[in-house]
Amino acid sequence: MARDLVLTERDLNRVRTLIHQRAGIVLAEHKREMIYSRLSKRLRHYGMTRFADYLEYLERHPQSDEWQAFTNALTTNLTAFFREAHHFPLLAEHVRQRTGRIRVWSSAASTGEEPWSIAMTLADTLGGAAANRFEVIATDIDTDALDSAQRGVYDVEQVGRLDDDLVRRHFLRGRGQQQGLARIQPELAARVQFEPLNLLAPKWPLKGRFDAIFCRNIMIYFDKPTQQKILERFVPFLQPDGLLFAGHSENFAWLSNSYRLRGKTVYQLAKP
Template sequence: MTGSAPWPPALPPALSHAELLLFQHLVEAETGIHLSTAKNALVANRLSRRLRELGLTSFAAYHAYVTARGNEAEKVRMLDSLCTHETSFFREPRHFELLRDPILPEWAAQGAKGQRPRSLRVWSAGCSTGEEPYSLAMTLLEAFPRGSGWNVEVVATDLSTWAVQRAAQGLWSQERARTIPTPLLRKYMLKGVRSQEGLMTAGPELRAVMRFDRANLHVPSTWPQGTFDLIFCRNVLIYFGAEARVRVIQGLLERLPATGYFFLGHAESLIGITAAARSVSANVYAPRPGPATLSRE
């Protein structure tokens, strides 16, 4: 028809309260994350595209599709869609200042005296698109550069497969560099040219110490093996239900030696949750000797 215009894409169906509860129960059972009823618009917005792609006309139908036997891949895709990926390089700078002084110098002195192994393992639990673990890697390599005799490993995990893949790629817009201190930016990042103009990528020194994998904090069997000197689990547990939060915290603290440190986000605290850790700075904890005492309050 001459002069005709295409029909606008179909509007997404409304997400009813009953449908929201279906996804609320599913997500909490799978991940420990609690979707409040205030998340109705967010859930509808993030899942509606998949409904259109599958030709489904209701969120209840999509829930049935996700939970069908043998459809684990779609379940992972759904969880990816609902994950939040807000992050930046050197977010909450005081945490990195605490690492630079006094934590890392103290460990360096202990290593020089043979009082601790000359190795460091760090876990960024909830790494999003990688800005946090790469910030940790830059901080650690400044204190323990290659050739210093120290072995540094940064393990980065996230529930979102998409986020882990992006983090492992180590490629960002140069606009993301604004929060990286200039000396570290010049030393550890590479500036894109020609087809990569406007982008930056992690340099080889950073990539050499990084390891990425998908992990569901609600399922300890998916966690990386071994213990860690530092665990960063910042701005993650605020999304968890109370019981799941307690279990995760207990498990994470068990992965730290007595000399390790546990970092939470600025809005998170262990007050009233556990007596198994002592506060060493705002939102930073160290394991407390003795049996763990946890509360679900």
């Protein structure tokens, strides 16, 4: 297929190296079409016709906001409300008998379906006045996705796949110009805090420990050394009996001695 932008093998390798350095993401060689498609908009934004010129611009401007646009473009955001549904009853069971403040971290929040699902689970489990004693911290490296998550607005068709009672409790249906859309209820929205965060950053802007950390379907984009490093960095952020939720195709048990398998893709800290 004819292309109007020039992407050489050298350019392709530079893209793969830069996104790995920046975000830990490993892009296979066969991702050429994806790279071309996603970054072509950035080249056209600058009136460029060669990927080499775009990459040179990035490397000459290490503090440029374009690095974030580059990262956003190459980040995959595949998510859904209550994806991997078996995790949420386990979360509910875990927090039901707990006292004090409940804190959960969604470390790859994407467009928000995961942290909102966590928040709905906590609100329904704790109930009443107790529903105000939890908070969800939602982070992601993709600032565009995070902006969408924070707005909390979704197509009614997407929300319509959920249980009717749950939708009535936690969503407002749009009217007029907002017809066909649904927004998260303000009371629930107040319990979720969104922050940009790169899991490869030298320091995470987080304080305290969490009762649960969701790190699902993001590790598959990292190489094994990066996976191990992140798992070890999670340890001081988990309560001693806290839960770590993984994606369906991720297996953390053999990557780190710090965790033991609690259930299907759910881990707890190993006892010393």
